[in-house]
Amino acid sequence: MSTPTRTPTGAPAHLTGSGGGGGVGADAVRPDGVLKVRGEFAYGSDLWMSDMLWGVTLRSPHPYARIRAIDTSAAAALPGVSAVLTADDVPGEKVYGLELADQPVLAVDVVRYQGEPVALVAADHPDTARRAAALIRVDYDVWEPVTDARTALGHPTWNMVHDSTPEVTELSRESAHLHPEGNLVRHLKVRTGNPEPTAEVVVVGEYEVGMQDQAFLGPESGLAVPAEDGGVELYVATQWLHVDQRQICSALGLPPEQVRLSLAGVGGAFGGREDLSMHVHACLLALRTGRPVKMSYNREESFFGHVHRHPATMRYEHGATRDGQLVYVKASIYFDGGAYASSTPAVVGNGGTMGIGPYVVPNVHVDCYGAYTNNPPCGAMRGFGSVQTAFAYESQMDALAAELGMDPVELRCRNAMEEGSATPTGQVIDSPAPVAELLRRLEAMPMPAPADHGDVDLRDMPGGVSNTTHGEGVRRGVGYAVAYKNVAFSEGYDDHSTARVRLEVVGGEATATVHTAAAEVGQGLVTVEQQIARTELGVDQVTVHPKDTTVGSAGSTSASRQTYVTGGAVKAACEEVRGQVLARAEQLVGRTVPDLRLAGGLVVSDAEGIAVPLVDVLGDDVLEETLEWRHRPTEAIDPETGQGFAHVQYAFSAHRAVVDVDTELGLVKVVEMACTQDVGKAINPQAVVGQIQGGTAQGLGLAVMEEILIKDGKVRNPSFTDYLIPTILDMPPMRIEVLEYADPHAPYGLRGVGEAPNISSGPAVLAAIRAATGLPLTRVPVRPEHLTGT
Amino acid sequence: MRLTCTVNGTEQQVDDVWEGESLLYVLRERMGLPGSKNACEQGECGSCTVYLDGLPVCACLVAAGQAEGREVGTVEALADADALHPVQQAFVDAGAVQCGFCTPGLLVATHDLITRHGRPSDAETREALAGNLCRCTGYEKILDAVRLAADRMAGTAAGAGTEAGGDR
Ligand code: FES
Ligand code: FES
Numbered sequence: 001m002s003t004p005t006r007t008p009t010g011a012p013a014h015l016t017g018s019g020g021g022g023g024v025g026a027d028a029v030r031p032d033g034v035l036k037v038r039g040e041f042a043y044g045s046d047l048w049m050s051d052m053l054w055g056v057t058l059r060s061p062h063p064y065a066r067i068r069a070i071d072t073s074a075a076a077a078l079p080g081v082s083a084v085l086t087a088d089d090v091p092g093e094k095v096y097g098l099e100l101a102d103q104p105v106l107a108v109d110v111v112r113y114q115g116e117p118v119a120l121v122a123a124d125h126p127d128t129a130r131r132a133a134a135l136i137r138v139d140y141d142v143w144e145p146v147t148d149a150r151t152a153l154g155h156p157t158w159n160m161v162h163d164s165t166p167e168v169t170e171l172s173r174e175s176a177h178l179h180p181e182g183n184l185v186r187h188l189k190v191r192t193g194n195p196e197p198t199a200e201v202v203v204v205g206e207y208e209v210g211m212q213d214q215a216f217l218g219p220e221s222g223l224a225v226p227a228e229d230g231g232v233e234l235y236v237a238t239q240w241l242h243v244d245q246r247q248i249c250s251a252l253g254l255p256p257e258q259v260r261l262s263l264a265g266v267g268g269a270f271g272g273r274e275d276l277s278m279h280v281h282a283c284l285l286a287l288r289t290g291r292p293v294k295m296s297y298n299r300e301e302s303f304f305g306h307v308h309r310h311p312a313t314m315r316y317e318h319g320a321t322r323d324g325q326l327v328y329v330k331a332s333i334y335f336d337g338g339a340y341a342s343s344t345p346a347v348v349g350n351g352g353t354m355g356i357g358p359y360v361v362p363n364v365h366v367d368c369y370g371a372y373t374n375n376p377p378c379g380a381m382r383g384f385g386s387v388q389t390a391f392a393y394e395s396q397m398d399a400l401a402a403e404l405g406m407d408p409v410e411l412r413c414r415n416a417m418e419e420g421s422a423t424p425t426g427q428v429i430d431s432p433a434p435v436a437e438l439l440r441r442l443e444a445m446p447m448p449a450p451a452d453h454g455d456v457d458l459r460d461m462p463g464g465v466s467n468t469t470h471g472e473g474v475r476r477g478v479g480y481a482v483a484y485k486n487v488a489f490s491e492g493y494d495d496h497s498t499a500r501v502r503l504e505v506v507g508g509e510a511t512a513t514v515h516t517a518a519a520e521v522g523q524g525l526v527t528v529e530q531q532i533a534r535t536e537l538g539v540d541q542v543t544v545h546p547k548d549t550t551v552g553s554a555g556s557t558s559a560s561r562q563t564y565v566t567g568g569a570v571k572a573a574c575e576e577v578r579g580q581v582l583a584r585a586e587q588l589v590g591r592t593v594p595d596l597r598l599a600g601g602l603v604v605s606d607a608e609g610i611a612v613p614l615v616d617v618l619g620d621d622v623l624e625e626t627l628e629w630r631h632r633p634t635e636a637i638d639p640e641t642g643q644g645f646a647h648v649q650y651a652f653s654a655h656r657a658v659v660d661v662d663t664e665l666g667l668v669k670v671v672e673m674a675c676t677q678d679v680g681k682a683i684n685p686q687a688v689v690g691q692i693q694g695g696t697a698q699g700l701g702l703a704v705m706e707e708i709l710i711k712d713g714k715v716r717n718p719s720f721t722d723y724l725i726p727t728i729l730d731m732p733p734m735r736i737e738v739l740e741y742a743d744p745h746a747p748y749g750l751r752g753v754g755e756a757p758n759i760s761s762g763p764a765v766l767a768a769i770r771a772a773t774g775l776p777l778t779r780v781p782v783r784p785e786h787l788t789g790t
Numbered sequence: 791m792r793l794t795c796t797v798n799g800t801e802q803q804v805d806d807v808w809e810g811e812s813l814l815y816v817l818r819e820r821m822g823l824p825g826s827k828n829a830c831e832q833g834e835c836g837s838c839t840v841y842l843d844g845l846p847v848c849a850c851l852v853a854a855g856q857a858e859g860r861e862v863g864t865v866e867a868l869a870d871a872d873a874l875h876p877v878q879q880a881f882v883d884a885g886a887v888q889c890g891f892c893t894p895g896l897l898v899a900t901h902d903l904i905t906r907h908g909r910p911s912d913a914e915t916r917e918a919l920a921g922n923l924c925r926c927t928g929y930e931k932i933l934d935a936v937r938l939a940a941d942r943m944a945g946t947a948a949g950a951g952t953e954a955g956g957d958r
Contacts, residue, residue, distance in 0.1 A: 038874070522888040
């Protein structure tokens with residue numbers, strides 16, 4: 001089924017699949033699946049060239065310090081070492097960034113977070129490189145870090161981290177001017193209705209969400225190969241080749257033609273590969289040494305080498321009538337962006353515009369802030385800016401329901417947005433928005449069997465085989481949550497993708513080739529690209545060209561956007577190719593034929609009884625189209641009121657969680673998760689369900705276990721021993737119901753899928769734990785001590 | 791040092807292995823068998839699971855020297871040249887492979903589980919695979935794949951899988 005062809009480095013090459021007619025709507029098999037189960041799919045860390053060197057990074061042990069001096073002589077003298085580089089060796093721009101260029105390639109005079117890259121080493125064995133890095137002497141003047149977002153914004157020395165305070169201006173060269181704007185990255189205001197509303201019932205709550213990590217399994221890895229033209233080829237696991245290319249070019253001082261990127265196998269991403277990690281570093285070392293350089297982080301370095309989910313502190317006030325109609329919501333949301341901006345501006349955009357949830361509220365007053373601190377940088381992670389606020393607004397809805405003596409699902413349904421509703425940013429929802437229906441369908445799903453404490457399988461108890469309880473003190477709780485999330489890029493961003501589609505006869509069969517730069521990170525986009533080409537061109541054999549920068553940008557594999565935007569581009573390019581085929585067929589027939597279409601390798605017209613084989617129409621010719629495709633434009637929002645058509649589409653999901661809690665030991669066992677989600681059109685139903693299951697797991701993880709623990713700016717748990725992600729024992733069975741209400745504006749009516757289930761699952765678990773314990777629980781992840789009061 | 795061991799049925803000899811190298815490093819970087827994955831290199835994720843003398847182990851926790859004279863089996867040896875092993879086919883068919891980084895380790899662990907248990911119950915499967923992290927799937931489709939593989943192997947291999955399936 002798959003033809004593994006290997007590039008010089010082993011990076012994934014052409015993926016061919018004949019889907020047995022696996023078009024749009026079918027459970028088509030992924031073309032990379034066989035390679036993956038054979039162990040033959042080359043991930044970033046599997047790349048290999050015979051004369052390659054290994055690169056490693058020396059990172060700052062301090063969250064905030066001035067670098068007085070760096071001595072690399074001992075490292076450079078170690079046998080086997082080929083290069084040792086510092087910021088002085090960066091030939092181009094010394095800083096980069098997704099939205100704001102504020103992050104040094106290698107620290108320039110100041111380090112602003114623990115783990116910031118300071119120097120690089122290339123050597124002939126990874127251990128040699130690591131030993132050499134340990135020999136680099138860095139003389140630090142250690143400063144007091146700013147470790148709280150609110151402190152950073154209101155602190156008397158609030159400009160300490162990023163402004164030219166006297167202390168910083170004393171420093172030499174660029175450092176004083178790296179971040180001239182102070183510690184506020186973005187403040188977004190959303191204002192609608194009456195600024196001084198009153199209500200019969202008011203509920204106030206303060207909530208906190210810890211720092212979650214993407215914890216993708218495949219470490220940050222890539223291989224940089226110097227090229228004869230003085231440029232470099234980089235094979236790398238990433239989410240967006242072209243935005244990497246732009247930043248690498250700027251740092252290397254090279255034009256785009258000399259920096260060519262290809263996608264290596266990606267072992268999960270979840271937002272954590274949107275920012276650069278080892279990209280520029282490997283290229284610098286390759287260009288300096290003239291040899292291929294591979295870099296692959298170990299797990300500890302991975303925790304320092306990518307951005308995390310923004311921790312948040314949030315204060316919410318909900319006002320409602322006695323009969324449960326929401327009157328107003330006021331919210332202050334603080335996101336800790338850490339040391340560099342990354343995608344904090346967009347996270348603030350999402351947190352602010354969607355911060356009250358999928359509800360209709362006449363009076364809204366939201367302030368959403370993103371701050372610089374000396375904590376690890378935070379950026380993109382699945383659910384981007386919405387995961388945090390959903391914990392707060394859904395907790396508030398439950399608190400309000402309790403205050404009103406009303407069923408929490410009933411309260412939500414009474415206020416649920418629907419098609420035609422206006423969001424707090426004044427955007428009228430012009431496609432189905434089945435918020436209440438998602439909740440009602442969840443309610444109608446069967447419940448898991450009640451706990452039977454008479455005949456317990458210990459493995460089903462909180463604590464499992466640790467034999468901590470046989471059911472005494474175990475309470476069951478049920479909780480619901482619903483959420484929505486924008487799909488694709490917002491606020492007027494020129495969000496587009498490029499697709500090249502070719503149709504030709506290969507081995508006697510009409511075959512399509514799809515070439516895009518869209519990163520397959522595990523979600524199944526390569527399958528979707530094949531399915532669309534099969535459907536649009538009526539062929540079976542579809543080859544997916546390796547993802548690289550020899551075709552235009554596809555934008556990022558994030559914001560649940562690739563099936564929509566790159567799928568849209570592939571569809572549009574196929575339609576162009578199809579137009580050419582049909583025109584040729586008509587030439588062949590000698591006249592205009594109505595209702596011509598492509599199916600089963602034929603050009604057919606049922607009306608006229610015509611069926612010409614595609615191979616006859618094509619002959620030896622190759623038909624090819626390349627085009628850029630955009631979704632309808634969005635608008636920048638008004639900075640003072642937050643009003644505007646900010647988002648092109650929304651995804652909706654709801655969860656019901658059933659939990660058992662050992663109230664004596666504070667242990668939680670999630671018994672079942674149920675999810676309803678509207679996906680508009682399931683392009684690949686099996687993959688859609690897989691996304692919902694995986695997203696649910698990450699939301700559950702944040703609710704009960706996942707947190708990067710930071711003290712005084714230092715990470716205390718950078719390992720899979722101490723940063724816990726759900727295992728197969730932590731995940732319960734799931735019930736899933738997928739709705740398909742077509743969005744009239746989207747290709748095939750589809751909605752982005754990947755993020756929404758990650759947003760509603762956590763709040764549902766939290767609600768269920770509250771129901772079981774009666775505790776308010778305002779912080780996630782919930783830990784045993786929160787449940788036992790110890 | 792020189793390391794001699796049998797890997798996937800073939801005797802292998804590797805020179806210049808450093809004391810500190812793990813079996814995983816030697817397999818991946820010196821023998822050209824990158825199928826076993828390096829997700830944590832601390833024994834926490836199971837991505838590197840291989841057979842050592844027939845028992846599943848985390849190759850990242852095995853010092854290369856410990857493999858001296860022993861038999862190592864990796865994911866690369868599960869399939870024939872042209873046919874996937876039923877466990878591999880079940881993972882593909884069930885949609886249990888997303889990014890696939892956890893997959894090689896899970897395949898070896900599942901292969902071992904089904905070889906020993908025939909048709910494991912879900913509770914047994916969960917216990918057996920608890921050392922293999924997957925960040926993408928939420929594990930539901932992995933359980934589907936285990937059931938599918940166990941059923942198929944019970945159906946094809948004579949005498950195998952006669953053990954009761956247990957609670958599903
Ligand atoms: S890589 Fe060996 S257990 Fe994680
Ligand atoms: S499929 Fe990605 S980690 Fe399991």
